[in-house]
Amino acid sequence: MNADDNLMLWDYAHIRLIDIRHVLFKAGDKPNSYRFPAEGFLYLVRGSAVFRLNGNKHTAERFHILHSGKGGQLDIDWVREELEFYFIFYKASLTLTSGLGVRRLFEKNSPFQRQYEFAPNAPLDLLFQVKKMHRKWLESSLLERIQVKAMLYQFVYEVERQRQANGKDYVKPDLVEQAVRYIQESYSQPITLSSIAEQFNYSVAYVAKQFKNKTGNSLIDFLIRTRIDKAQELLLHTEASLQEIAAGVGYADLSYFIRIFKKTTGVTPGNFKTLAQARVKESDRPKIRLRLSNAGWTERSYIVNEYDNHYQYNREGDSPMYRNTRMSMGAAMLLCLVLMLSACSSGNSSVNSASASTSPAATVQTQTSSPDADPNSLSTRVYKDSQGHEIEIPESPQRIVLQGNSIGDLLALGIEPVGIDRRFIEESVYLDQEKTPAQDIGFPTNLETVVSLEPDLTMLGYAMDKQYEEISKISPTVVFDQNAPLSERLPLIGEIVGKKAEAELLLADYNSKAEAMWNGLRQEGRIAEGETAVVLIYYWDKTMYLMKDGGVPNLLYHPLGYKMSDAVQAIEPAEGAPYIEVSPELMHEMLIGDHLFVMYPADADAEKSFNELLKTALWSTLPAVKSGKVTFVESKWNYDDMLTSSKLLDELPQMMAH
Incomplete structure (x- = not known):
């Protein structure tokens, strides 16, 4: 986004000053994690700190400026010396007279949602402005409040002028990752698609589209899955009543909770607990189970209430923050297991680097380990996926794990994956098409389950965060665009699984039948x-x-x-x-x-x-x-x-x- 666009949106937008707060931490304090209740600035005036904004690490000295959009998550490390800063929160919205072009720019490249940080060249000018604004803000007179609002524009002008002088660029936070963290933190609260969109100051349609594109799943489905996962943990590890568990995971209506639990898991909460207890009694020896569905995200808390800005006003110095950076035992165990698997495989396989090319598929390498082995299952080739990874994959994979919603494409090609996200099939029109039901890998994908399935190929219709790096240590992994049109996607999937010719025949047959159907409807006068x-x-x-x-x-x-x-x-x-x-x-x-x-x-x-x-x-x-x-x-x-x-x-x- 260029500077002119940025200033134009500031000019077109309606700005409402929400709050100005003075915060002071003493040495040894452990600030809580804090979520920005509105768009805002943080101006550090004393001390230094290591902090993370939406997971991005920064080191700030005295007179440091930080900006975040609404919903941004701020974590500050242990305070080693006295730390003093100011929050300036505001809310930006477009006026009714804004044109379509401005509205599109606001949705796609809003400067109010972007994050940046820098050390200003003339910090004292900003310091005097902030202190004066804070002093006026604390006065109850409406006249002073109006004056502070006028001063906000002067402050923004000075920040923008010095930011450009520093050559600092914006960083656009990952909306989907923010939404995932928001759900995992506040699943027990009333949540709707609209409330999440409002939390991050985007339209409902934009949030829904971005979440679907990146995860292959609807945001509401992810919310339900998160709540049911938490409910399962409570059923297994507490003596809480069903009513208490339902309320604890965000369902005030017990009967609705039971219905949604059964729809998601296939059994009622009571039967789930009974079956789990029975399995424990039947076990002859202890088993190690890794629960890693959410290993990529640490749980954090923040304040939410029913008011517009989703935060509680606290007097100066008592900003609610905390952070927890301990690595989970499950994540550590999985890392060890993956490293062992990676080490073993590296000693028994070789990749002909000369065969890798810029073409989607290169020549086939054949390896033979046994005279009785199926030669097709042992033939490999180098394939270049949609993200540019060049991977050695089986010519005809036998054990495929699929992350995404393209299950119907694989089944149509006669491929039965061993692992899928079963939410995409439970409500599908082809529910009964599997001869052998695939294992549910969950969402987010449970890496322990993927390891146990021993895939010879993992296909990712989407990839979140560092998933590719994690899963590619378990098996050959390719990324493809599950949102591409059927006419483009099916041949691509066919090429990956070694059935490109079959895919092209299926498409030709489909196109022929579609023409016949429409011609028939026209002839019937419908x-x-x-x-x-x-x-x-x-x-x-x-x-x-x-x-x-x-x-x-x-x-x-x-x-x-x-x-x-x-x-x-x-x-x-x-x-x-x-x-x-x-x-x-x-x-x-x-x-x-x-x-x-x-x-x-x-x-x-x-x-x-x-x-x-x-x-x-x-x-x-x-x-x-x-x-x-x-x-x-x-x-x-x-x-x-x-x-x-x-x-x-x-x-x-x-x-x-x-």
């Missing part, structure tokens, strides 16, 4: 030339989105299928978002099409809230509703893997007939 369609997806929390992409829209907007109306085509999503949020009062302006397709999850809560919408006058007066051209589609059909896409060709005509 779709007219130039007829338009619009797609809406509805969620259990009553949020609705206009869809332009996904498994269902991609089929509907086939060249022989429906057209997208000019009005819908002109509606642009926020930068980085896959679709556009629709409020009930705007349905008539946004859901413009001859035929309306409504996707919804097969969930009791969603069905209940959706039925309420169907009874409203706004819904009943939609043109497509009045003409009877509404088709309801379960949201499980919106995946674009090969198995789901193929089955949708058979199901769509039947759905439209109802």
Whole structure:
């Protein structure tokens, strides 16, 4: 982001000063971890400290400036000498008159969410300003508060001028990692997608898209999995009642907690505890179990309440912080195990560096360890993945672990992975397609489980943090883009697993059947030339989105299928978002099409809230509703893997007939 864009957004934005606080720590204090309740500056005026902002380590001396967006996590090491600093918190939002270009820039490159730190060239000018602002802020007069707000702009000007003089660049925090930490810290509190988006000052659609792209999973699914994991720990290691456990992991309604627990694990909480106790009694000898699903993130606490800024006001000097940097026993044991495996494998394998090239796949190396061994399983080749890693992988892998949502692609190719994230299959349209159900590797991926499965290839549809480095020590590992269109993704997966020709045949057959389906619907008069369609997806929390992409829209907007109306085509999503949020009062302006397709999850809560919408006058007066051209589609059909896409060709005509 250039300086002019930065200053333009400061000019366009509405700035509200939230708080100015003076903080003092004595030598020997252990400050708590602290999450920025709003956008803000920290100005260190005395002492020095080693601190981490969103995990990035910095060393700060006296007169150091630090800026963070809302939700940024600050950790300060043990205070060795007296430490004094000021917090200046503000809230930035765009005015209603801001144009679309400004709004896109605000969403994508907001300077208010960026982090940076530097030592100013003229620190005393800033010090005098901060002290004066703090003194005025403590005065109760409204006139002084207005004066402080004016002084804030002068302070920002001086900071920006000196930052540019220092040549310091912005660092954009990883939104997904921040959201993961937020959920793991506050899972016991009421959390929604909207509240998380508000916590980090982004739109709901942008947060949802970024989380899905990086993890392959929805943010709400991750929240549920985190809560259920915590509930399992409480069931196994405490005598708390079900009501206490439900409340402790964020579910006030006990019956709903039991339903969601069974939906996630396959058993009720009571049966889970009974089965676990039975397994303990049947064990003849002790076993070492590593619980490493969350080994990459340390648990930290922070203050949350119902108020707008999510923090409690504390008097000067009592800022709530702590940090815990001890490595978990499980993580240490896994590291030892991985290093041993790595050492063993390095002594028994060799990679022909001359065979590595810039092409996606290079020549095959054949190694033979036994006359009776299957030669296909022992042939290897060097493959260059989507992140540029050059890896020696099996020509025809036999034991694949998949991280991501492309399970239907592998099954369509006749590949049964030994390990998957089972949440992507439990609600799928191909639930019964596995001959031998794969082991659940969980989310985040449990490295202990991956080790136990002894894969000869691990495929990552997405990679978080340092996952590649960790998993590649266990088996050959390739990264691919699971969000690429089916026409690009399936041949790529086929190439990785040694079935590229089969993948291309599957795609050709799918395209032929899609043309036949649409030609059949046209011949039956069920779709007219130039007829338009619009797609809406509805969620259990009553949020609705206009869809332009996904498994269902991609089929509907086939060249022989429906057209997208000019009005819908002109509606642009926020930068980085896959679709556009629709409020009930705007349905008539946004859901413009001859035929309306409504996707919804097969969930009791969603069905209940959706039925309420169907009874409203706004819904009943939609043109497509009045003409009877509404088709309801379960949201499980919106995946674009090969198995789901193929089955949708058979199901769509039947759905439209109802």
